[in-house]
Amino acid sequence: AQKVTQAQTEISVVEKEDVTLDCVYETRDTTYYLFWYKQPPSGELVFLIRRNSFDEQNEISGRYSWNFQKSTSSFNFTITASQVVDSAVYFCALSEVNYGGATNKLIFGTGTLLAVQP
Amino acid sequence: ETGVTQTPRHLVMGMTNKKSLKCEQHLGHNAMYWYKQSAKKPLELMFVYNFKEQTENNSVPSRFSPECPNSSHLFLHLHTLQPEDSALYLCASGDKDHETQYFGPGTRLLVL
Numbered sequence: 001a002q003k004v005t006q007a008q009t010e011i012s013v014v015e016k017e018d019v020t021l022d023c024v025y026e027t028r029d030t031t032y033y034l035f036w037y038k039q040p041p042s043g044e045l046v047f048l049i050r051r052n053s054f055d056e057q058n059e060i061s062g063r064y065s066w067n068f069q070k071s072t073s074s075f076n077f078t079i080t081a082s083q084v085v086d087s088a089v090y091f092c093a094l095s096e097v098n099y100g101g102a103t104n105k106l107i108f109g110t111g112t113l114l115a116v117q118p
Numbered sequence: 119e120t121g122v123t124q125t126p127r128h129l130v131m132g133m134t135n136k137k138s139l140k141c142e143q144h145l146g147h148n149a150m151y152w153y154k155q156s157a158k159k160p161l162e163l164m165f166v167y168n169f170k171e172q173t174e175n176n177s178v179p180s181r182f183s184p185e186c187p188n189s190s191h192l193f194l195h196l197h198t199l200q201p202e203d204s205a206l207y208l209c210a211s212g213d214k215d216h217e218t219q220y221f222g223p224g225t226r227l228l229v230l
Contacts, residue, residue: 033217043206045221091161095217104212105174106219108161 002027004094006109013082014117021077021112023092029053034068034075035093035106045091051075082116089113121145122222124209130228131199139194139225141209149212150192151219152184156205167192199229 003026013019025034036048049059051068059066063080079086089111095104122143131137143150152164166174167186181203183195192209206226210219 035218037221042223043208043226044223045208045210047218047220050218104217104219105163105166106161110158110160 002029002094002096002107004092004107004109006090006092006112008112009110010113010115012115012117015084016081018078018080019082019114019116021079021090021092021114023075023077023109025073025075025092025094027073027094027096029096031096033095033104035095036066036075036077037091037093039089039091039111041088048077079114082114084116084118087114087116122209122211122220124207124222124225126225127223128226128228130230131196132230133199133201135199136195136197138196139207139209139227141192141194141222143190143192143209143211143220143222145211145213145220147211147213147220148189149219150186150189151210151212152192152194153208153210153221154205155208155224161208165194196227199227201229203227204229 005024008022011019032053034051037045038048039045049066056068056070065078067076091111092109093106095106125140148169150167154162154164163176164178165184170186181198185193204227206224208224209222212219
């Protein structure tokens with residue numbers, strides 16, 4: 001069965017600190033996608049990144065970076081020099097790859113609440 | 119409007135009421151989804167539609183009735199709900215390969 005674990009329920013940091021959000025996943029599929037979403041207090045889930053299981057290159061986008069380690073089934077997310085606007089719940093998710101036009105099902109972790117204090 | 123929109127944003131209803139949630143996507147996607155987000159629980163997939171056809175019903179009680187008249191619109195009809203149905207209901211649409219789902223702002227539902 002597929003499963004996503006975000007062991008950190010809540011993290012509190014002071015502005016400008018770096019913070020890493022952990023994500024560990026389980027799947028028997030050899031091909032899959034991993035995602036991170038941000039949910040600010042307004043409620044909308046904002047898509048941040050999608051990673052294909054064949055691509056283990058780390059990615060950096062501004063202050064955000066992602067570390068995909070297939071050997072440890074982890075897909076961790078680091079925010080550098082955190083800001084108050086980064087305060088939100090962050091969800092890691094996993095989906096299998098469906099061929100032939102079928103829809104993918106996302107399996108979400110329980111989320112990590114990040115509070116960035118000024 | 120761009121992206122995925124949902125109305126209403128907030129809804130309070132009694133257990134005997136009938137109401138509907140609406141979702142509209144302006145992204146040209148063919149797949150649409152309903153999720154339920156309750157406090158302290160992971161997001162739960164409720165329904166999936168692909169090209170207007172329902173492809174997934176995740177053992178959702180019949181008091182929730184989805185409708186997808188076209189690929190851009192998705193409804194969730196609610197009747198005789200229970201207080202435990204109070205939650206944030208999120209709609210999403212899927213891109214051309216259904217790999218990434220884009221979410222609307224959600225409807226916060228309170229059942230009294």
